[in-house]
Amino acid sequence: MDVVISQTFTGASYGATLLLVALGLTLTFGQMGVINMAHGEFLMAGAYSAYMTQQLITNADISIIFALPFAFIVAGLLGLLLEVLVISRMYHRTLDTLLVTFGVSLVLQQAAKDIFGAQAKAVKAPSWLHGQIPIFGYRYPLTQLFILVLSIACVIGLTSLLKYTGFGRQIRATVQNRDLAETVGVSTRSIDRLTFFIGSGLAGVAGVAVTLITATESTMGQEYIIWAFLVVVAGGIGQIKGAVIAAFALGITRAFLTYWTDGSMAVVLTFLLVVVFLQVRPQGLFATRTRSLA
């Protein structure tokens, strides 16, 4: 029983991190059909933003509060830059965006290494996140609880943005039928840019969260990018609730498989489970219904 609880919590924490990374991807992948491999590097940029914030505001207790919006803006601007310079030239070439953004991710990784050095940087966690909180006898680390809360907050924020604001309505209209949205006066170009800004910014927020559990280094994004894409694929493209379920399912599955076998075997088995799952639901958990054949 203890094992069940501890693995569930470990998995949920991992799932929450994945969810933070995948949320931005669902937006950009779902809406624009862009496979942004540089998304992991936006996470890395967010983590370095947290590091830089802490250099300025040395008090770790309050620096994280400034780091979150700062990282959002830094990563968001990087995403915006990428959209304007590169991706806007590549509409309808989904697979090619993958390769181009892979090139971008290589460049960003090397740039981070040149700017901040090859040595991993540590970001101090605020003192109010030290310690654990006992839940069902399991001592749940507060940092992980914070990540969980943060990711849930981001989901709620993003969902209400999409649901209740005019901007959100325009995004949904663009996802469902770009041509029609344009016809009724939605400027899909600026919607694309804003979507990309928000999606990339969320990766930055994820980066700040990740600094609480791992060291900050130039290749840290690689750790998450493939898993985050699997979450998007399993959840259904452009589906936030799909991403939520898939992220926690993947995280918890991996945690249990790690306990039963070992770390890398768990990775292999989880990947295979995703392939098997796609046999049952090729479109992912929730599919966006369209009339297009492709």
Place this chain on the structure above:
Amino acid sequence: MNARVMAFKAYFPLIGIAILALFLLVIAPGALSSFRLNNLGKYCCYAIAGVGIGLAWGRGGMLVLGQGLFFGLGAYAMGMHLKLEAAGPDAVPDFMMNFGSGVLPAWWAPFRSGAFTIAAIVVIPALVALVLGLAVFKRRIKGAYFAILSQALTVAFGALLVSQIKYTGGQTGLNSLSTFFGYNLYDPVNKKMIYMITAVILIVMLLITFQLYRSRFGEVLIATRDQEERVRFLGYDPANIKVVAFVIAAIMASIGGAMFVPMAGLINPREVSALASIMLIAGVALGGRATLLGPAIGALVVGYGRTSLSEAYPDQWTYFLGAMFIIVILFIPNGLTSVIPKAWQALNRRRTDIKEVEAV
């Protein structure tokens, strides 16, 4: 253009293959030192895998991001055989003594046989690709999903290789090999022989692909890439066509991986990682994904660039590689080999323009 010229033009690629064969089999062995020739052989292995990627991606539209998996299957099969050869008939590979139980696992034992190894190099990746391909394409899983899944499987494969140190040698992989089917690996004559075998395999693969592209299968493959639904409406099953192309690409990658081992003298998880798979794609994209010779030439160029530039400027090399991806995919998606005929046409057009002006 009359029919005769058309028929003649269809054989143009053969001239290209002949020139490449002349370079690889006659000029290079004569002109290059043993060390450089060995390096060229490694690039030929990438090129063999690249030809397969050209088939699956360029002609079939499947972005095979995980060819490192198949490259690795072939390489480890070969590595296991050579490792057993190096250990001697009744002995166990050294790393198993250090990390494992010192007993040869049952699934290693058949790799003592050279014939079994060669069969395994072809059959194992073919089976893996067949199962994966059927699972993905029969269920009409989207192209983007396929790319991500294949990359994910490569990552998983790499993680497995690293962790199963008892069976795979872990991070260091299989090294200190001594012979290749009984021939000493360090004898320059044998080295040249291994290079020649690799180069001949590359040429043969190009010829096979040339024939495939001319066949009905090649036509339907392109049709599937461009208009999958129409192909389905015409009565073909696009999934079968894609699976066949994917399996052929997997076998080619595996053969490339197998020949890589005797030339590199080792195989480790880094050579088959997700990054290595992307490097293979980079070569194909640079050369021209949908052409016959482009993928091979691109792979040779990227292999050469990687060795020469990455050793001299390890940091700038990454920038260079990243920039190459961005520029090639963004501005010359059909690769360098597509630029030459276009430039030639443009040049010709200008000439005729001038002539026409003069005539007026």
